[in-house]
Amino acid sequence: MENPWKTLKINAKYENPWIRLEEHDILNPAGNPGIYGKVHFKNKALGIIPVDLEMHTWLVGQYRYTLDEYSWEIPMGGGPIGLDILESAKRELKEETGLIAAKWTEIMRIHTSNSVTDEEGFVFLAEDLVQEEPEFEETEVLQIKRIPFQEALNWVMEGKITDGISIAGILKAAKILGL
Template structure:
């Protein structure tokens, strides 16, 4: 059965009148744009420019994935997350996924598949995270970036899903990806 397409709806497209770089932090940039609304009025839009990222559902075996425990400064606490990393300038998404899996987890994968594109914060950022499946892993040793501190560990995917339900895993990208896999991944 084919899913019904969503309705087209009205066009609320906003067009850029002017764009100002309000802050350039190297990794993230903050823009403040003047836009013309569909009714002709002018409004301001502030948003974060992000280079994009990848994330991996890396399977050690059919029931076991890799998770990471990492301290996230903005929230001042540790989080459990799927392995992920930012895309370098002009780097293909799959190349980023392969690089990050080695750097953070110490594994290479023989099988790769793109699963989904996640638009994480559409109200205030243009970040897109590309979700990949990685299987048939071979351990080659980690190569963490300087200043990067994290722990990688295996977990049964059913336990990770329970941790989502119990509020232990609260990272949105990880939560969504685990639930996506549970609903559609192993079909």
């Protein structure tokens, strides 16, 4: 479908190493002038669902500053645009859980909040796992939990997991795994 929106001007309002906030002067589909705010992410969102031979997975618990609450999530992080997303996902899994996977399957592409941001995410299923030591970043105070995959799926259904990429990824992985 052809884009019914017309961009007249883009004004950068704020920028840091991770995001750029833009205000777009636009003509909307009805032809009327207006503004549209857009958050541009400088990284791809990458989520990983590790599953071992016993059908367990790993969740990461951390306090999320933006939400002002504790959050349970799949292992995830950012991969710089232009770099290989699989290599970035491997790095994130090792950093957060200490896991190294021999088998990787990209299971989904997702837009995290497509009315306000262009952030694009990818979720991988990681299998054939070897446990090593995690390598947390200085900003990460993480709790790592290995639980049965079915329990993670239950947490999604019970609302204990609220992160969108985690929810979508766990539901997709459950379908792939036949649960």
